[in-house]
Amino acid sequence: MVDMTTLGDDAIAAKGWMKSHKYLILRRISQLGILALFLAGPWFGLWIVKGNLASSLTLDILPLTDPYVLLQASLSGVVPETAAIIGVVIVLAFYLLVGGRVYCSWVCPVNLVTDLAAWLRRKLGIRSNSQFSRSTRYWMLALTLILPLLVTGGIIWELVNPVSMMFRGIVFGMGAAWVMVLGIFLFDLIVAKDGWCGHICPVGAFYNLVGSKSLLRVNALERQACNDCMECYVVCPEPQVIKPALKGEKQGATPVIISSDCTNCGRCIDICAKDVFSYGGRHAKKNDDLKREGEISQGAQA
């Protein structure tokens, strides 16, 4: 069992605090930076970005539109404007490239809340286990896409979607949305580990599907160096994605974390004292492997 009191100590000792929190810090900068961009307008009159994550206009020229919410609107019978379609194409292209769930770990404001809950769980040693299957989110996704077809009154999910609610709340006014945020925090803290983001959230499920063939992936190219400290499993919000890549050498499995559940958050890269993990392409191979393959093919030719 991993000792929670010393979690991350090995990495700090081996790499220093900064290097062992590199991607965590970068993610916080990304998440808060995006919020800051949207808040610069209403707070300081600095209109760099208008709107919110559902649809925005940057510098009065670049439209960005959330494909998930536009899909729901389209299902309820809307013909979007050209700007919205361009916005969706740009967003989709981006996440197709870097991985859909990059949205979850680098953009979504709820991630700040659920990460805090997960951190507190570890600190307090709360061990309640999820009664939900991780596939619940796909059922939720299906539900949110069927509802606009069945119920008049449109994009039902957006009435309660905590993701858009929290972001819109911060930028436009919170109202009672903090109750929802608090609910998710407590749910993740007490009821289920990674309960919201990892099991239920249909927004994540949508982006999961978007990024199922994405190019940017975390890999465990240095998996031979793994000392089985298990800390990556502890900090990972989707720990089921690690094992096939990290322990699959005997089965000949690729060292690339291929599951689109992976949020590309990079916590495993940070926490690993042995630098097993790194970002890379979908078909990343170790230099040694490339060399060996080269030799084999040369040998075959000879």
Added chain:
Amino acid sequence: MSDSKDKNELNRRQFLGNMLKTACGVGLVGLGLGAYSKRASTMPANYIRPPGALPEEDFLGACIRCGLCVRDCPYDILFLGEVGDEVATGTPYFIARSGPCEMCVDIPCVVACPTNALDHDLKDIEESRMGLAVLIDQENCIAFHGLRCEVCFNVCPIRNRAITLDMQHNTRSGKHALFIPVVHSDACTGCGLCERACILEEAAIKVFPMHLAKGELGKHYRLGWQEKEKAGEALVTPDTKHQYNLPDGVRYDLQGEGLIIDGEAEETPFSSNPLDTLNSGFMDK
């Protein structure tokens, strides 16, 4: 061998059971959401949607709650519904009494909308129908007390068409006129400038969403005189001249002041000018 098979069976059963559990759970969530959506799509009567907004049900399906209309409104009158507000979360509205639509000619809020929830076919702000002004309190509107106000009439951007002044007799004083503001739905955009301008503590003229402000004639209703005009003739019974059972030389015509006796006109001792009669009477005596 059989052991592992049993295990497989169990796993399959568990798998199916879990799936069923999840599906039922999510189905319940769906029912809840459906029911909630009915409640959440109601709106207070004084919340008015921006210009070009689709009919409410379509609007709720089309609006993606991005707030771009809010940002592009130069008068900052638009708000997004917050959780706990009595309006669908994240959808835009304004309140006429505190911040009415100023009717920008370029309609920037509509231009900003990425989904046509605010209809981009709306090019002329005077064609928009955000709601309808209704002079709802005729007991407190001071025009009905015979006082000159006409503020609503004067601030109306579609002056003398959306609100006109109807002059009526002031029965209280017996010698003055009442200048009664009358709203015309064929011109009123529902911008709410009149509601803001109303001088009362609580406005007597208010903008309401169309469905609250307007009645609707039964679909089967036909107004006889309109149908007659369209068809060029009466559709129900043909027009026949009414027959009166009168002696020869006598006619009846309401507009011609009733009974008319032909040839009698010459015999009358009275002139057509009543003054002549009066004057001649004095002369004769």
